[in-house]
Amino acid sequence: MKRKFIDSKNFYNCCSLWVVLFWVGLTSGLIHSDDSLKVCLFWNRFPQKIQIAPIDAPLTVNGKTFHPGDKIDLSTGQKFIAHSIEKFSVGDGKTERMVFGRIFGIVGEHIYAKIPVEKWILLTLLGESPSDTPFEALCACSVVLRSFALSGHHHKNCDVCDRTHCAQIPKPQPIPIKYIDAVKSTENIVLTYDGKIIPATITANCGGHTLSGQSVWGNKCEWSVGILDTFCRPLYWNFSAPLEKLNNILPLPVSQWQFLGDSTIYVGITMARFAFWDTLVQTLGWGTLKSPTFTMKIDNDSVKFSGIGFGHRVGLCQDGAKSMAEKGLSMSQILKYYFPSAKISI
Numbered sequence: 176m177k178r179k180f181i182d183s184k185n186f187y188n189c190c191s192l193w194v195v196l197f198w199v200g201l202t203s204g205l206i207h208s209d210d211s212l213k214v215c216l217f218w219n220r221f222p223q224k225i226q227i228a229p230i231d232a233p234l235t236v237n238g239k240t241f242h243p244g245d246k247i248d249l250s251t252g253q254k255f256i257a258h259s260i261e262k263f264s265v266g267d268g269k270t271e272r273m274v275f276g277r278i279f280g281i282v283g284e285h286i287y288a289k290i291p292v293e294k295w296i297l298l299t300l301l302g303e304s305p306s307d308t309p310f311e312a313l314c315a316c317s318v319v320l321r322s323f324a325l326s327g328h329h330h331k332n333c334d335v336c337d338r339t340h341c342a343q344i345p346k347p348q349p350i351p352i353k354y355i356d357a358v359k360s361t362e363n364i365v366l367t368y369d370g371k372i373i374p375a376t377i378t379a380n381c382g383g384h385t386l387s388g389q390s391v392w393g394n395k396c397e398w399s400v401g402i403l404d405t406f407c408r409p410l411y412w413n414f415s416a417p418l419e420k421l422n423n424i425l426p427l428p429v430s431q432w433q434f435l436g437d438s439t440i441y442v443g444i445t446m447a448r449f450a451f452w453d454t455l456v457q458t459l460g461w462g463t464l465k466s467p468t469f470t471m472k473i474d475n476d477s478v479k480f481s482g483i484g485f486g487h488r489v490g491l492c493q494d495g496a497k498s499m500a501e502k503g504l505s506m507s508q509i510l511k512y513y514f515p516s517a518k519i520s521i
């Protein structure tokens with residue numbers, strides 16, 4: 176009787192195939208669950224129309240392919256999914272965003288993007304860092320953004336939003352090579368505390384002293400301590416707003432608001448500094464009250480604000496990091512300066 180042997184070459188090919196299929200399955204699983212961020216686009220707004228456009232590669236919208244130069248208009252109620260292998264734009268008539276990966280949702284309702292983490296870091300590094308930022312400071316910011324992205328969900332329905340609340344997704348524009356290099360050269364580097372990746376943050380100007388996360392957000396963040404920043408030039412600002420514009424946005428009128436120490440305010444309810452600032456800024460507009468630390472004075476029909484710093488003042492100070500890099504200090508030295516309790520981990 177002739178025995179049937181398994182051909183060793185076929186056996187090897189068969190095993191290889193399963194190894195490849197297993198690997199593809201494993202990595203594709205990771206790409207969808209861990210390596211992409213779900214981003215809320217047009218956060219807190221529900222645009223009634225959307226325009227999507229390919230930039231430098233074809234774009235697929237609901238199964239149909241479009242090419243650079245084409246524009247795809249979608250209106251209220253339309254369900255869509257769009258993706259490209261390269262960057263593309265999405266706008267609502269007021270703002271435009273440059274994205275990678277895929278976007279999906281229903282126009283007039285929630286719209287999301289699924290962006291690979293390293294591409295999200297590249298986009299937000301461009302959205303948050305001015306073009307004159309030196310390379311080592313860009314590298315430090317990349318590590319901070321990566322840590323923020325990988326530390327957990329920052330919103331109920333998504334990982335991050337597309338605004339400065341988390342990190343700004345920019346409008347379509349060319350991406351300078353130094354931004355690409357900064358993200359690539361810091362790949363896999365994150366900040367940790369007690370073995371966990373921390374939600375590290377950047378702020379445009381710390382006012383000469385960064386604040387602890389607890390004093391701004393009200394919740395415990397042991398990794399986040401305030402430090403004296405001798406590298407930045409503190410930014411002082413003033414802003415004046417009509418009293419009637421502010422009188423109805425919180426349970427009590429402005430004359431009855433009471434600051435309770437540095438970190439909280441009583442306005443009919445007790446609010447942390449950041450939540451209070453965010454509420455005022457949503458009414459007055461971004462850039463009006465530049466930071467959550469300010470004093471207020473009612474002057475006839477207006478409220479005069481005087482403050483220090485630009486941004487929430489927690490974590491890496493961009494003005495300070497720029498000055499450190501210009502003085503020849505490295506990415507690690509910048510990160511250790513602003514995050515003295517954290518560990519730089521690979």
Ligand SMILES: [Zn+2]
Nearest residue numbers: 335336340341
């Ligand atoms: Zn956010």
Ligand SMILES: [Zn+2]
Nearest residue numbers: 381404407492
């Ligand atoms: Zn500073």
